Amino acid sequence: MSKSYGVIVVGGGHAGAEAAAASARMGVSTLLITTSIHHIALMPCNPAIGGPGKGHVVREIDALGGLMGRIADLSAIHIKKVNTGKGPAVQTLRVQTDRECYSHLVREELEAMDHLDIYQGEVGEILFHSGQIDGVRTISGSTFHSHRIVIAAGTFLNGVIKVGELSYPAGRQGEFPSVQLAGTLREMGLSLLRLNTCTPPRLDRATIDTSAMDLQQSDTEPLCFSFVHSGRVCSGSVIYITRTTPQTCDIIRKNLHRSPLLQCLSDSSPVRECPSLEDKVHRFPQRENHLVFLEPEGSHSREVYAQGIFTSLPEEVQWKIVRSIPGLERAHIVRPAYGIEYDIISPTILTHTLECRTIPGLYFAGQINGTSGYEEAAGQGIIAGINAALALRGEPPFLLKREESYIAVMIDDLVTRGVSEPYRLRTGKVEHRLVVRHGNADVRLTAKGYAVGTVDSKQYQDTVIKRETIQQEIDRLSHTLVSPSPQLNLLLQKAGGEPIRNPEFLARLLSRPRVTYRDLANFDLNRPYLTPNIIEEVETEITYAGYIERQRRAIQSMSRLENKRFPPDFDFSSVKGLSSEAKDRLSEVHPRTLGQASRVRGVTPADMAVLSVLIETHNRQKKADP
Numbered sequence: 001m002s003k004s005y006g007v008i009v010v011g012g013g014h015a016g017a018e019a020a021a022a023s024a025r026m027g028v029s030t031l032l033i034t035t036s037i038h039h040i041a042l043m044p045c046n047p048a049i050g051g052p053g054k055g056h057v058v059r060e061i062d063a064l065g066g067l068m069g070r071i072a073d074l075s076a077i078h079i080k081k082v083n084t085g086k087g088p089a090v091q092t093l094r095v096q097t098d099r100e101c102y103s104h105l106v107r108e109e110l111e112a113m114d115h116l117d118i119y120q121g122e123v124g125e126i127l128f129h130s131g132q133i134d135g136v137r138t139i140s141g142s143t144f145h146s147h148r149i150v151i152a153a154g155t156f157l158n159g160v161i162k163v164g165e166l167s168y169p170a171g172r173q174g175e176f177p178s179v180q181l182a183g184t185l186r187e188m189g190l191s192l193l194r195l196n197t198c199t200p201p202r203l204d205r206a207t208i209d210t211s212a213m214d215l216q217q218s219d220t221e222p223l224c225f226s227f228v229h230s231g232r233v234c235s236g237s238v239i240y241i242t243r244t245t246p247q248t249c250d251i252i253r254k255n256l257h258r259s260p261l262l263q264c265l266s267d268s269s270p271v272r273e274c275p276s277l278e279d280k281v282h283r284f285p286q287r288e289n290h291l292v293f294l295e296p297e298g299s300h301s302r303e304v305y306a307q308g309i310f311t312s313l314p315e316e317v318q319w320k321i322v323r324s325i326p327g328l329e330r331a332h333i334v335r336p337a338y339g340i341e342y343d344i345i346s347p348t349i350l351t352h353t354l355e356c357r358t359i360p361g362l363y364f365a366g367q368i369n370g371t372s373g374y375e376e377a378a379g380q381g382i383i384a385g386i387n388a389a390l391a392l393r394g395e396p397p398f399l400l401k402r403e404e405s406y407i408a409v410m411i412d413d414l415v416t417r418g419v420s421e422p423y424r425l426r427t428g429k430v431e432h433r434l435v436v437r438h439g440n441a442d443v444r445l446t447a448k449g450y451a452v453g454t455v456d457s458k459q460y461q462d463t464v465i466k467r468e469t470i471q472q473e474i475d476r477l478s479h480t481l482v483s484p485s486p487q488l489n490l491l492l493q494k495a496g497g498e499p500i501r502n503p504e505f506l507a508r509l510l511s512r513p514r515v516t517y518r519d520l521a522n523f524d525l526n527r528p529y530l531t532p533n534i535i536e537e538v539e540t541e542i543t544y545a546g547y548i549e550r551q552r553r554a555i556q557s558m559s560r561l562e563n564k565r566f567p568p569d570f571d572f573s574s575v576k577g578l579s580s581e582a583k584d585r586l587s588e589v590h591p592r593t594l595g596q597a598s599r600v601r602g603v604t605p606a607d608m609a610v611l612s613v614l615i616e617t618h619n620r621q622k623k624a625d626p
């Protein structure tokens with residue numbers, strides 16, 4: 001068996017699904033090879049999508065024509081706006097999905113796509129001749145040819161499951177690891193690093209006593225991730241909240257020596273992202289009370305995900321931990337927790353297109369690059385898929401800037417700073433949060449997706465209309481005067497502000513704290529009908545205009561550094577005046593611009609001064625002698 005494709009994607013997780021869908025949508029013949037077609041877009045951990053930072057990524061994937069936002073909406077059983085007590089920059093959505101339904105809908109959509117074939121098999125070998133990628137061979141001997149390959153193998157490379165003293169090879173619970181592929185990557189000269197993570201136990205809902213637990217209902221306002229959907233209300237599914245007890249912490253303390261994950265970590269820095277419960281108990285001994293969220297796995301399942309009890313402790317200890325928690329005294333564990341250790345590539349070998357610098361045509365996306373999370377994986381997948389397809393067509397790469405996207409921040413962090421623990425995207429990692437809100441992801445990115453062919457013309461036209469409508473409404477409010485009246489002044493005083501004595505522009509009233517667009521309806525009789533998404537954007541743009549303007553100015557001044565580019569073959573190791581550490585790190589990462597160089601670990605202000613002078617001199621010489 002031997003067939004040729006424009007792009008081959010290895011691995012049908014969240015990264016692989018988005019990569020394959022993007023490439024196929026761009027009209028490139030694409031093959032998705034994955035070890036089990038029943039596990040396409042499987043959620044091996046939390047049955048949820050979104051949350052701070054991650055929800056922004058979902059909106060960006062949707063704005064670029066990807067799958068995740070739409071499928072999350074269709075499989076949602078509980079949806080909430082999060083961070084509502086904070087500013088609009090960090091507000092986003094979090095959806096509890098029906099795990100099986102999500103996976104099923106992604107598979108259905110991929111199967112229905114033009115230009116996309118799916119093949120069940122395990123890739124063991126990457127074909128590589130005369131310095132060029134030539135395809136893949138499965139362990140059962142089938143060969144598929146392509147000069148562009150995206151590897152999205154998740155936690156499968158040399159995966160080993162660890163539960164207490166027990167340890168065995170696995171890619172995930174119940175699945176084989178990818179051993180041959182890891183060997184092939186090593187033979188190609190790539191060095192692999194080792195990371196680990198763990199997942200909590202799943203409990204039988206019928207054995208949980210929720211009577212004394214706090215609960216989180218789905219929001220009553222219609223909501224959705226996708227810009228092409230209308231919001232809907234989910235009802236029926238509830239998240240219950242309980243807490244660990246001093247007894248839980250005692251059980252864990254007595255068994256700390258039996259935690260394989262803690263043993264791996266003991267010499268290294270603490271895990272900040274998704275730490276295990278034993279790690280939390282070990283590092284914060286004074287805290288006896290850790291929150292546990294009981295999240296439903298789906299409408300047709302009794303399984304409940306015990307968010308917060310991430311552990312790699314032995315199963316017998318897991319039972320004791322679970323039963324020491326209020327409401328779980330009689331709980332039955334359906335699937336025990338486990339830890340997994342796996343190989344990743346070092347993302348500093350990648351360019352911003354996610355292509356390997358030393359092996360053109362080979363792209364990497366998802367957890368294999370050191371990230372953790374479905375959204376992070378999917379965000380990389382769509383970028384790798386687009387770039388593999390563009391490279392095949394001989395077109396310029398698709399690059400997003402840090403100031404225009406969360407996905408860009410993640411990729412820049414990965415390729416510039418590398419990873420020492422699973423990388424998670426959080427709002428705190430993004431410098432210009434007010435400019436890259438979840439509500440304006442379409443305005444920021446949809447035209448770019450349309451230009452490369454991942455977004456259809458309907459979605460693009462809708463975004464153009466949305467952008468114009470927002471601007472028209474801001475202009476209208478900025479030019480519409482409203483006269484003082486007792487009702488209006490009562491409203492302003494209730495909001496904690498001063499009454500007005502002279503006519504005032506509606507936009508100025510809206511920019512006051514605690515005055516909303518809806519509040520002003522009775523004093524603004526000519527307002528057009530607008531959707532809740534547009535109203536949210538108008539309110540934010542007006543209320544935070546000063547802050548947004550300040551961020552835009554900061555972006556402009558930063559872009560001076562981002563526009564100073566090093567020549568492509570610049571030899572950092574020979575630069576006089578740089579520290580040895582800076583020489584090593586810069587040679588490893590090979591930054592494109594002075595801005596990126598400033599974010600490389602170990603590069604000091606003194607190193608930056610040297611590089612800055614050097615780049616100026618280079619540019620002057622280039623101008624004089626083009």
Ligand SMILES: Cc1cc2nc3c(=O)[nH]c(=O)nc-3n(C[C@H](O)[C@H](O)[C@H](O)COP(=O)(O)OP(=O)(O)OC[C@H]3O[C@@H](n4cnc5c(N)ncnc54)[C@H](O)[C@@H]3O)c2cc1C
Nearest residue numbers: 011013014015034035122123153154156178366367373377
């Ligand atoms: C135990 C565990 C704990 C986790 N804990 C968390 C957590 O706490 N927080 C969090 O956000 N995320 C967590 N996750 C991670 C989350 O599941 C992943 O980040 C996300 O699924 C990664 O997506 P991906 O597409 O990169 O890889 P995956 O979803 O792992 O998909 C990889 C795909 O590649 C296929 N594959 C592998 N090798 C080959 C091959 N050689 N040939 C063909 N196909 C291949 C596999 O079958 C699989 O379909 C956890 C995952 C696991 C397994």
